[in-house]
Amino acid sequence: MGFFSEIGKYLLMIKGMFSKPENWKMYWKEFMHQCSEVGMGSLWIVVIISVFMGAVSTVQTAYQLTNPLIPKFTIAQVVRDTVILEFAPTLVSIVLAGVVGSKIAGELGNMRVSEQIDALEIMGINTKAYLVLPKILAALVVIPMLIVIAAMLGIWGGKLAGTMSGIISSDEFNKGLFAGFIPYNVFFAMAKAYTFAFLISSIPAYYGYNVKGGALEIGRASTKAVVVTCVAVLFADYFLAAILLKND
Numbered sequence: 001m002g003f004f005s006e007i008g009k010y011l012l013m014i015k016g017m018f019s020k021p022e023n024w025k026m027y028w029k030e031f032m033h034q035c036s037e038v039g040m041g042s043l044w045i046v047v048i049i050s051v052f053m054g055a056v057s058t059v060q061t062a063y064q065l066t067n068p069l070i071p072k073f074t075i076a077q078v079v080r081d082t083v084i085l086e087f088a089p090t091l092v093s094i095v096l097a098g099v100v101g102s103k104i105a106g107e108l109g110n111m112r113v114s115e116q117i118d119a120l121e122i123m124g125i126n127t128k129a130y131l132v133l134p135k136i137l138a139a140l141v142v143i144p145m146l147i148v149i150a151a152m153l154g155i156w157g158g159k160l161a162g163t164m165s166g167i168i169s170s171d172e173f174n175k176g177l178f179a180g181f182i183p184y185n186v187f188f189a190m191a192k193a194y195t196f197a198f199l200i201s202s203i204p205a206y207y208g209y210n211v212k213g214g215a216l217e218i219g220r221a222s223t224k225a226v227v228v229t230c231v232a233v234l235f236a237d238y239f240l241a242a243i244l245l246k247n248d
Contacts, residue, residue, distance in 0.1 A: 003025035010206045016128040017136075027134055034138035042099050042146060046092055050150040052162060053087050054079060054157030062167045065205065072168050076176025079158040088151035089189050090237050093196035096143060097229040101204035104135055105225040108208030117209070132205045139201035144193040188244050195240060196233050203229045 019050075055205045057079045065074060108131060111117050119126045155177065162168040204225035 009210065011126055012247065013132065013206050013209065014202065016126070017133040018129070020187055030130065030134040031137055032136045035142050037103070038100055038135075038138050039142040039146065041103070042096055042135070043149075045095060045099060046146050046150050047153060049092065049095055049158035050088065050153035051160075053091060054083055054154035054159075055161035057082055057087065057154070057158045058158040058167060059165070062162070063159065065204060069220060071172075072175075073166045073172045073176030073179060075162065076158070076166050076173040077179060080155055080177055080181070082238070083149050083154035083158070084185050084189050086237075088154055089147050089192040089196060089232065092147055093143070093193075093200060093233050095232055096146070096196075097200050097204075097233060098210045098226050100139065100143075101226050101229045102222045103204075104201060105204035105208035105222040106218055108132070108205060108223050109211035112209060112211045113214060113218060128209070132202075135205055136201040139197045140194060143197035143200060144190060147193040184212075187245065188240070190239055191244060195236050199236060200229055 058075060060151070061075045061078045061082075065078075108117075117127050117131070120130065129224070159170065159173045159177075162173055163170050204222070207219075207221045207225035211217050
């Protein structure tokens with residue numbers, strides 16, 4: 001029953017964000033602030049992870065493709081599809097769940113414990129809309145952008161590792177990069193990106209918004225938020241793959 005109770009409270013929080021429209025100029029300022037926080041605060045970790053993710057994919061793919069009958073440009077195809085379909089959206093989202101999710105949960109939890117949220121509610125402000133909605137909207141805008149950057153840097157990192165180590169030439173990699181490309185894979189990756197962005201922002205916001213206790217509970221709520229978000233991302237990853245990648 002506790003599981004369903006948590007889901008019910010989560011859905012009520014989402015509903016509460018849209019129940020009382022207020023001053024949208026105030027929301028816009030907070031939205032831009034959150035875009036900066038989520039985007040610039042996570043950019044460098046996404047860049048580092050993406051480049052090495054692509055590089056490792058190239059090296060490991062080359063290690064496994066030992067058959068001389070398989071052309072070398074197949075390495076680029078495998079790296080491209082692996083990065084676009086799985087590594088860029090899912091791995092980056094798992095990392096962002098820790099970076100962004102813990103920050104959101106900690107920020108809202110601190111406001112709840114210090115009674116700032118209670119003070120805003122006494123003033124008649126819809127705190128769900130003012131504090132939670134801009135974070136979710138900012139994540140829906142910025143996180144898909146970060147995932148697109150991650151995909152491009154992952155492929156570039158794979159090419160860089162392949163050419164520098166002599167595994168594959170630049171021309172062969174470029175040939176494999178465009179050979180057999182399926183545009184639907186990009187749509188699938190973006191569907192995952194927006195779904196994960198919503199989970200990464202809304203689940204930690206729920207745990208942070210509903211913190212009860214003192215400073216110790218903020219840490220527990222942040223940890224629980226990250227764990228639950230990672231599990232939700234992995235579950236959504238399988239669910240979307242099962243639905244959108246069906247072979248008719």
